[in-house]
Amino acid sequence: MCFPERRDGGLDITHPLDSERILADLNDEQRNAVSAVAGPVAILAGAGTGKTRVISRRVAYAVATAVVDPRRILVVTFTEKAAEEMQRRLAALGLPGVQASTFHAAARRQLAFYWPQIHERPLPEVINTKMPIVAPLARQLPGGFKFTPAKDLTDEIEWAKNRRIAPHHYAAEAQRSNRKPPIAADLFATLYRRYEDAKQRAGRIDFEDMLSLAVDLYQESGQAIDLVQQRYSWFSVDEYQDTNPLQEALLRLWVGDRRDLCVVGDEDQTIYGFTGASAEYLTTFASRFPDARLINLVTNYRSTPQVLELANRLIAATGRRKELRANTPAGPAPTITAYTDGDSEMTSLVSAIRRHLVDGVPLAEIAILVRTNAQLVPFEAALTGAGIPFAVRGLRFYVRPEVRAAQAALRHYVTSGTLSQDILSRWRAALGFSEEEQPADSGAEARDRRASLLALLAIARQVEAADPTAGVAEYLAELRRRDEAERAASDLGTGVTLSTLHRAKGLEWDAVFLPMLEEGTLPISQSLGDAAALAEERRLLYVGITRARRHLALSWAARRANAQGRPTRPKASQFLAQLRPAHVAPANADPSLFEALRAWRLERARADDVPAFVVADNKTLQAIAVARPTNTAELLQVPGIGPSRLERYGDEILRVVLDD
Numbered sequence: 165m166c167f168p169e170r171r172d173g174g175l176d177i178t179h180p181l182d183s184e185r186i187l188a189d190l191n192d193e194q195r196n197a198v199s200a201v202a203g204p205v206a207i208l209a210g211a212g213t214g215k216t217r218v219i220s221r222r223v224a225y226a227v228a229t230a231v232v233d234p235r236r237i238l239v240v241t242f243t244e245k246a247a248e249e250m251q252r253r254l255a256a257l258g259l260p261g262v263q264a265s266t267f268h269a270a271a272r273r274q275l276a277f278y279w280p281q282i283h284e285r286p287l288p289e290v291i292n293t294k295m296p297i298v299a300p301l302a303r304q305l306p307g308g309f310k311f312t313p314a315k316d317l318t319d320e321i322e323w324a325k326n327r328r329i330a331p332h333h334y335a336a337e338a339q340r341s342n343r344k345p346p347i348a349a350d351l352f353a354t355l356y357r358r359y360e361d362a363k364q365r366a367g368r369i370d371f372e373d374m375l376s377l378a379v380d381l382y383q384e385s386g387q388a389i390d391l392v393q394q395r396y397s398w399f400s401v402d403e404y405q406d407t408n409p410l411q412e413a414l415l416r417l418w419v420g421d422r423r424d425l426c427v428v429g430d431e432d433q434t435i436y437g438f439t440g441a442s443a444e445y446l447t448t449f450a451s452r453f454p455d456a457r458l459i460n461l462v463t464n465y466r467s468t469p470q471v472l473e474l475a476n477r478l479i480a481a482t483g484r485r486k487e488l489r490a491n492t493p494a495g496p497a498p499t500i501t502a503y504t505d506g507d508s509e510m511t512s513l514v515s516a517i518r519r520h521l522v523d524g525v526p527l528a529e530i531a532i533l534v535r536t537n538a539q540l541v542p543f544e545a546a547l548t549g550a551g552i553p554f555a556v557r558g559l560r561f562y563v564r565p566e567v568r569a570a571q572a573a574l575r576h577y578v579t580s581g582t583l584s585q586d587i588l589s590r591w592r593a594a595l596g597f598s599e600e601e602q603p604a605d606s607g608a609e610a611r612d613r614r615a616s617l618l619a620l621l622a623i624a625r626q627v628e629a630a631d632p633t634a635g636v637a638e639y640l641a642e643l644r645r646r647d648e649a650e651r652a653a654s655d656l657g658t659g660v661t662l663s664t665l666h667r668a669k670g671l672e673w674d675a676v677f678l679p680m681l682e683e684g685t686l687p688i689s690q691s692l693g694d695a696a697a698l699a700e701e702r703r704l705l706y707v708g709i710t711r712a713r714r715h716l717a718l719s720w721a722a723r724r725a726n727a728q729g730r731p732t733r734p735k736a737s738q739f740l741a742q743l744r745p746a747h748v749a750p751a752n753a754d755p756s757l758f759e760a761l762r763a764w765r766l767e768r769a770r771a772d773d774v775p776a777f778v779v780a781d782n783k784t785l786q787a788i789a790v791a792r793p794t795n796t797a798e799l800l801q802v803p804g805i806g807p808s809r810l811e812r813y814g815d816e817i818l819r820v821v822l823d824d
Contacts, residue, residue, distance in 0.1 A: 316607025
């Protein structure tokens with residue numbers, strides 16, 4: 165069939181859509197999803213199962229089978245980039261006039277049209293960022309609070325506004341939700357109110373206001389909701405697991421009592437809970453629409469069977485069964501490697517990248533994914549030193565705002581004592597920085613800023629160690645040298661991708677490295693003891709695993725240097741323990757502990773008059789030297805340590821570990 169071309173340029177279809185051709189190259193589950201074009205539908209699309217293809221083909225099939233006029237379709241995506249990709253695919257299918265946009269863009273477009281008709285005045289101007297308003301308010305906070313990063317404050321404002329929580333209700337709602345704001349709740353509520361007042365005085369609105377105003381308009385004006393429901397009658401929402409309460413409220417008003425709503429998502433990729441997103445809308449869709457069709461997409465076109473097996477095991481550890489099935493050839497087994505220290509992990513990772521390059525894996529098809537921005541710093545330095553080009557998703561270390569602010573604070577500053585002590589003194593006064601441990605409830609931006617400053621301080625101590633007479637001028641010169649080297653490495657063109665796990669969502673590479681998988685890092689320390697936050701950390705790891713097409717390497721280190729350069733002994737991420745030992749590559753045991761355990765074994769074997777292997781074989785001792793158990797429960801998890809060995813030797817082994 166063919167809808168006529170519109171004279172206003174909104175639609176330009178000049179050839180018929182062939183419904184059979186639309187379905188021809190799809191698998192059975194995709195075909196079922198694409199042909200389900202009427203009534204409520206939930207498409208549960210696992211990673212790499214072709215959901216974007218399914219969404220675009222489903223739109224085309226609905227038009228081709230005369231289910232809906234393309235002018236009445238609204239496809240909602242999570243990001244502007246995804247909307248552009250959807251528009252491109254729809255245009256390629258002969259549907260350039262179908263609207264695809266984010267919730268915010270759709271609300272802005274609708275308000276711009278309907279608001280003047282209802283209110284007889286133009287829509288207020290929308291601010292692109294809250295920073296110009298929030299930053300001055302942050303600097304007016306009392307005491308050390310004035311150093312709170314403005315981004316943490318804007319993130320918290322957005323969390324509240326996405327839940328439609330007004331400033332005067334914030335403190336109570338934060339307590340009820342067990343929310344930990346970046347500053348004291350009552351202080352934040354005051355700042356939030358001042359932000360709203362300043363925005364109103366300026367006659368501006370922000371992105372959340374666009375959604376709120378649209379919701380208010382449609383709830384209060386029958387004329388407005390009638391107009392929008394006449395315009396749109398068939399809806400498709402991508403990444404539905406990341407919908408927040410404000411977006412869901414708007415969606416329900418758009419849909420009204422109609423039935424043509426399709427939601428697409430994967431509850432195991434819900435990683436934006438900190439913004440207010442909730443997979444609950446996806447998981448309860450069938451209960452809200454009892455006649456809904458639920459369609460699973462489980463055939464994965466991205467990853468090898470070995471990668472998917474690991475991903476499936478991570479989900480199975482929660483007690484839920486989820487099976488992504490590979491449609492790709494077999495590949496190498498993923499590795500989970502324990503290193504003696506962070507330097508060994510870094511050296512091995514760089515060597516592995518070189519091997520991939522020799523084997524023909526392009527630089528652009530290699531990625532290092534970590535939990536936080538601050539973790540990227542040593543990898544930027546290592547790749548720079550190795551002469552391996554890289555590309556950071558986000559900002560390079562030396563152009564980050566906190567790094568530039570730290571350097572600016574030292575300009576025209578004359579060293580009077582030791583370099584590191586002078587820097588600490590200056591940063592304490594200018595930036596509110598201290599080496600002391602920051603509060604656990606600090607915001608994500610504050611944690612990243614602190615990590616960046618600690619990295620800069622470590623460089624200062626290196627400069628100081630090389631030349632005890634070095635001053636601030638020499639230190640700043642060293643930072644400029646490193647900045648230039650880092651920029652040169654990142655400007656060489658296509659390179660290894662360095663990214664946080666959040667920024668990696670929706671992307672994929674041939675080879676993926678997931679280092680630093682330790683308790684307090686992934687899962688991040690703020691999530692420990694919080695079941696919901698811990699579940700989201702697991703989903704972050706799941707997202708990381710499912711970014712890999714063929715090669716996947718997970719790792720952790722039994723020893724790392726802290727901010728003062730002293731060694732710490734992190735534990736492996738609890739998530740790694742839930743993956744089968746068969747997937748664990750030969751680990752690098754702590755040499756000193758391994759030798760201490762061998763000495764204990766020899767002494768114990770002589771006392772018992774038995775061969776040494778009866779006490780424990782080398783493989784078991786190596787596993788103990790990697791895991792460094794601190795109690796009997798952890799020791800029992802070590803391969804080769806059963807109940808009988810635990811009862812006979814457990815206390816002695818733990819003493820050896822703790823004494824090392």
